[in-house]
Amino acid sequence: MADTSRPDLAALASRLDEVEGYLHIEELRGKVSELEAKSAEPGFWDNAEAARAVMEQLSAARDSVAGIESAREKLEDASAALELADETDDEDLLAEAAHLAESLEHDLSELELSSWFTDELDHGDAIVTVTPGQGGLEAQDWCEMLFRMYQRYCERRGWKVTVNDAEPGEVIGLDRATFTVSGRNAYGMLRAEQGVHRLVRISPTDAKKRRQTTFAGVEVLPVLPDDVEVEIDPNDLRIDVYHASGHGGQGVNTTDSAVRITHLPTGIVVTCQNERSQLQNKAFAMSVLRSRLYEMELARRAEELDELRGPKHDIGFGNQIRSYVLYPYQLVKDLRTGVETGNVDSVLDDGDLDPFIVGYHRWLVGGGRDS
Structure with a gap:
């Protein structure tokens, strides 16, 4: 994606919106808060097996939320770099925008893949x-x-x-x-x-x-x-x-x-x-x-x-x-x-x-x- 343009970023933004929908990101944020509160309860580790299961769920939910937030940041940074490159005709900024867009595309592929896995197993x-x-x-x-x-x-x-x-x-x-x-x-x-x-x-x-x-x-x-x-x-x-x-x-x-x-x-x-x-x-x-x-x-x-x-x-x-x-x-x-x-x-x-x-x-x- 060396010749990154606004349509390229618009397509990536659309994919990101779709992934957020697949993952029900707001529900996941709520789940993170709920599991964090549960893990802080007195006696949480009394049942070590059950506690580990909760912590695994919490880790997975945090990873999904962090992945979406990181993708949003890359999209914003790529858009800003492309806008500045247009204004200043700076090749370095254009290269930075292309690099961020390429990285975002990889991240979206991983997030899309994870969103397709609907079975807990x-x-x-x-x-x-x-x-x-x-x-x-x-x-x-x-x-x-x-x-x-x-x-x-x-x-x-x-x-x-x-x-x-x-x-x-x-x-x-x-x-x-x-x-x-x-x-x-x-x-x-x-x-x-x-x-x-x-x-x-x-x-x-x-x-x-x-x-x-x-x-x-x-x-x-x-x-x-x-x-x-x-x-x-x-x-x-x-x-x-x-x-x-x-x-x-x-x-x-x-x-x-x-x-x-x-x-x-x-x-x-x-x-x-x-x-x-x-x-x-x-x-x-x-x-x-x-x-x-x-x-x-x-x-x-x-x-x-x-x-x-x-x-x-x-x-x-x-x-x-x-x-x-x-x-x-x-x-x-x-x-x-x-x-x-x-x-x-x-x-x-x-x-x-x-x-x-x-x-x-x-x-x-x-x-x-x-x-």
Whole structure:
């Protein structure tokens, strides 16, 4: 937006008005005051769990209000700089106006995205699992590539990543990777990644250097708050412990710390091995099981396809949501939204996924649907 003009700023002002409407900003200001008063009441911290929940709500509401106020300030500063630039023909002021407008546009995209998340779970943490699909050993390598891509993306967003299970492949890559992402809107953002991801490249393991197509599946689950009730009968569980085989630090392979939980009525199997303690591994595995059973209950009540997981497809040809082509040309393209880039390295190596994730949610709000 190097050639910023009044129409540019007018368009940004209109977007800001819309975002304020989406977020019900005056109601949010009232909510901040209400929660601040509640947090100052005597005995507020007597129930630490309930107090933390209130403080999380307060922090989220404050962030939204602060985001709107910061956007308003940038809009006013950009308008003032542009007006002075018009009067004085000052190129520096014009550049300042352009810089502020560009920054405001980025902020508005973030605020718009947050306003689209209407489910409370969208604002919370996520559990991501990447598994290889069709493509044999190469698919395990692809699984590890995606795992690293998501780690980089989370770093870019300032989210915390906890690796819960990273099972090495037979020769290369990973046979499975499960990790928890903690940060604002983590689940809402990352659910855009749920589905089958396709890679086309020259096989690194083929002496004849033939082109190979491989697939991996990405599952994204919400971390359920403690107040979401999911009944699990202990008699329905089979719990096995075994030696961990993934990356877990010194001593991880010397004790039976890894845990596998099988929910007998549904056949769901959950594993965790990257914590040093068997109790920690069991606790995480139970949280994943709760999330998966919660999904199934939503699907049963709605009598339709799983609302959080999306349609269940084989991890193979014809079911991909996004293609990553490294040969004979370079292109990453989302097949739902049409968002694409030829800068493959920025996506796979640097985790530059925002254009795809934001594009997905914009498409969804505009009436797009997963097939």
